[in-house]
Amino acid sequence: MEAMHIKHTNKPISKWRQRIGYGISDLACNLIWQMISLYLLFFYTDIMKISPAAISLMFVLTRFFDGVTDLIVGYLIDQTNTRWGKSRPYFLFGAIPFALFAFLCFNVPNISDNGKLIYAYVTYFGLSLAYTIVNVPMASILPSLTSDASERTALSTSRKFFGFLGATIVSSSAMILVNLWGNGDQALGFKWVMALFGVIGCLLMFGTFFNVRETVPVSEKRVTVREVYSSLKQNKPWLIFALNILFMWTGYFIQTGALVYYFQVVIGSTTLSVTVATIMSVVPMIANFFVPFLASKMGKRNLYIVSSIVQLLGCALIFLAGNHSFEILIGAVVSGLGYGIKESIYFSMQADPVDYGIWKTGINVSGSLSAINGFLGKVAQAIAGGVAGALLAWGSYYPNKAIQSEQAVLAIKAMYLYVPMLLILCSIVTMLFYRLDTMYPMIEKELAEGKTQSDQG
Structure with a gap:
């Protein structure tokens, strides 16, 4: 097995300081990205007056192209060796571009319609690239923060608590602030709300940089593209997990983007x-607190499937509720409970295939693996944006039409309920084949002893 080294400047810090420091990275991301997920499609179609078909194409092209940058950033992380570690420096240098491009996305330039579409392409791609620079390290750094499985779950739980907190802040206050600060001008309101969340997000990302430490031994050997490919193709748990990423996030992004349309139309x-x-x-933020206990009793995979x-049952309740507000709210609570637990354990599970890959091949490709996970998330978002735009078209x-056609109503129902429910079902079936939980204690023990299958083979 390769020689392993620890950077001496990355001295351990207290668990709670690191949990909070790691967690606020997702608060930063959600203050910005929830604005994108909930309101950008609406902003483009109803405020910038760009056609749904044009936006659909833009989402697909930009997200697929942007997905390539995930792979590049992941590969760069695997090649990075600084006194701050491999992943940590990206929080420092990516924070300002992330906030800046988010602000630019919610601006309406006084130019032609074609000019607005070009502006949307440039700013949306810039935002996605900046998001990649700070988001891929959020996943790749986890295996370097601790080798203890329960502490990884605690770190992931902290991350998702703060992530849900950010989502709560945006969902509960954004439109109120838009109307208050815009004073009837939604374009102005969105601009200043995004400016506020962008500045806060930038400062929080700096906070993450100063309050996490990469202390787990990692190889300083540079990894080749051939080694990355060889390692990943032998990593069966990750291949299953990767397929699940497409199902999980495509459903999430379609449903989230359709929320405003569904309840308005x-x-x-x-x-x-x-x-x-x-x-x-x-509800997910509260449910998040139960994840460490439930995971210790059920295992990560089983908890993912049950949640x-x-x-899925919550979505079914919303479907059966029709226009009855109380029943809709009950369905939302049930759906939020399942989703909150599922997403929290999902992020904890991400680190486990990294260890499996090291154990199986002796090669650490945590940056590339996290990047490909991010790339698949971008592919899922591209598919979701394309499907949503295509359904609207x-x-x-x-x-702004008061009464929409029956076909438009059906399209919006498909976006918010039918398609997401189908994809949740596909996710459940996929994860039935994920068996890493039963092997992980043995893998963890052998890695702690410096053993890998490649050494034994």
């Missing part, structure tokens, strides 16, 4: 959309 209540969005942030079933959706 199908239910006829903008107020209810704010309430449901808040529930879908607050996905709960989320198929349904002949017209922005």
Whole structure:
């Protein structure tokens, strides 16, 4: 096995300081990215007046192209060796571009329609690139923070608590602040709200840089592309997990992007959309606290599957509720409970295939693996944006029209319920084949002893 080294400047810090420091990175990301997920499609179609079909194409092209940058950033992380570690420096240098491009996305330039579309392409791609620079390290750094499985779950739980907190802040306050600061001008309101969240997000990302330490021994040997490919193709748990990423995040992004449309057009209540969005942030945040206990009793995979079933039942309740507000809220609570537990354990599970890969091949490709996970998330978002835009175009959706056609209503129902429910079911079936939990204690023990299968083979 390769020689392993620890950077002497990365001295350990207290567990709680690191948990909070790691967690606030997701608070930073969610203050910005929840604005993108919840409101950018609406901002483009209803405020910038860009056609849904054009936005659909932009989402697909930009997200796939941007996904390549995930792979590049991941590979760069694997080649990075600084006094701060491999992943940590990216929080420092990516924070300002992330906040800046988010602010630019919610601006309406006084130019032609074609010019606005080009502006949307440039700023949206810039935001996605900046997001990659800070988001890929959030996943790749976890195996370097601790080798203890329970502490990884605690760190992931902290991350998702703060992530849900950020989502709650955005979902419960964004539109109120938009209307307050815009004073009837939504374009102005969105701009200043995004400016506020961007500045806070930037400062929080700096906080992460100063409050986490990479202390787990890592190889300083540079990894070749051939070694990355060889390691990943032998990593069966990761291959299953990777397929699940597509199902999980495609469903999430389609449903999240459709929330405003569903409650405004199908239910006829903008107020209810704010309430449901808040529930879908607050309930997961509370559910997050139970994840370490549940994972210790059920195992990560089983907890993921059970929580996905709960989320699916919640969506079914919303479907059966029709226009009845109380039943919709019950469904949102159930769905939020399942989703919150599922997402939290998902991020804890991400680090385990990294250890499996090291044990199987003797090669540490944590940066590349995390980057490919991020790339698949971007692919999922591209698919979601493309499907959403295509459904809106198929349904002949017209922005600001008081009464939409039956076909438009059906398209929005498909976006918010039918397609996400199908993808949750696909995710459940996929994870039935994930068996790493039973092997992990043995893998953890052998890695602690410096053993790998490549050494034994």
